[in-house]
Amino acid sequence: MTADAAPTIRPLTAADAQAYRTLRLAALAEAPQAFGASYEDEAARSLDMIARRLDSGPTNCVFGAFAGADLVGTAGFIIPSNAAKSRHKGLLVGVHVAPGHRGRAIGRALVTAVIDHARHHVVLLQAAVGIANAPALSLYERLGFRQYGLEKKALLVDGAYIDEALIVLDLSADA
Numbered sequence: 001m002t003a004d005a006a007p008t009i010r011p012l013t014a015a016d017a018q019a020y021r022t023l024r025l026a027a028l029a030e031a032p033q034a035f036g037a038s039y040e041d042e043a044a045r046s047l048d049m050i051a052r053r054l055d056s057g058p059t060n061c062v063f064g065a066f067a068g069a070d071l072v073g074t075a076g077f078i079i080p081s082n083a084a085k086s087r088h089k090g091l092l093v094g095v096h097v098a099p100g101h102r103g104r105a106i107g108r109a110l111v112t113a114v115i116d117h118a119r120h121h122v123v124l125l126q127a128a129v130g131i132a133n134a135p136a137l138s139l140y141e142r143l144g145f146r147q148y149g150l151e152k153k154a155l156l157v158d159g160a161y162i163d164e165a166l167i168v169l170d171l172s173a174d175a
């Protein structure tokens with residue numbers, strides 16, 4: 001596969017735990033403002049915990065983009081609450097493409113995979129994005145997400161607060 005060939009997108013499994021861990025730690029080191037998790041928290045998770053998460057089933061899963069055999073991007077889906085009144089809402093999380101692979105529609109393909117998956121499980125797909133994160137905001141907007149709120153001081157990273165736009169994609173047929 002050449003560097004420009006379309007990536008393969010598929011759900012990750014426990015067998016991908018090491019590659020996922022390596023990419024995720026690189027993402028948290030490179031773009032700490034973009035994620036709710038910290039490098040230290042993630043580094044403390046054992047490979048077993050990560051493998052279990054990757055095998056948790058369709059309501060807690062991660063899609064990966066592969067260039068050849070290499071994992072170069074991820075996007076996750078979680079239903080945070082199983083309560084009857086909230087389980088129609090899912091979260092798009094952990095969207096990341098390795099720096100050397102950006103600008104080749106991999107982020108779009110990953111988020112599209114999560115949207116296609118989410119349609120079978122939830123009515124609303126929500127996410128939170130730093131208001132200064134222009135690439136991510138643009139990516140989500142082009143895929144139909146709309147802002148419904150603003151969380152001031154949502155994250156505290158290296159002593160600085162980050163405000164996050166709260167965005168949603170309505171997947172109901174009449175949206």
Ligand SMILES: CC(C)(COP(=O)(O)OP(=O)(O)OC[C@H]1O[C@@H](n2cnc3c(N)ncnc32)[C@H](O)[C@@H]1OP(=O)(O)O)[C@@H](O)C(=O)NCCC(=O)NCCS
Binds near residue numbers: 107108139
């Ligand atoms: C955001 C991110 C996932 C985009 O991945 P990517 O593979 O480069 O994105 P794509 O090539 O699929 O681009 C899709 C859309 O994203 C937007 N986009 C991507 N890079 C952009 C940039 N540098 N500036 C502005 N918009 C950009 C555009 O709208 C683009 O659509 P277009 O090509 O039709 O104009 C990537 O930049 C990244 O991993 N950033 C660091 C982590 C992060 O911020 N994650 C999001 C957390 S909420």
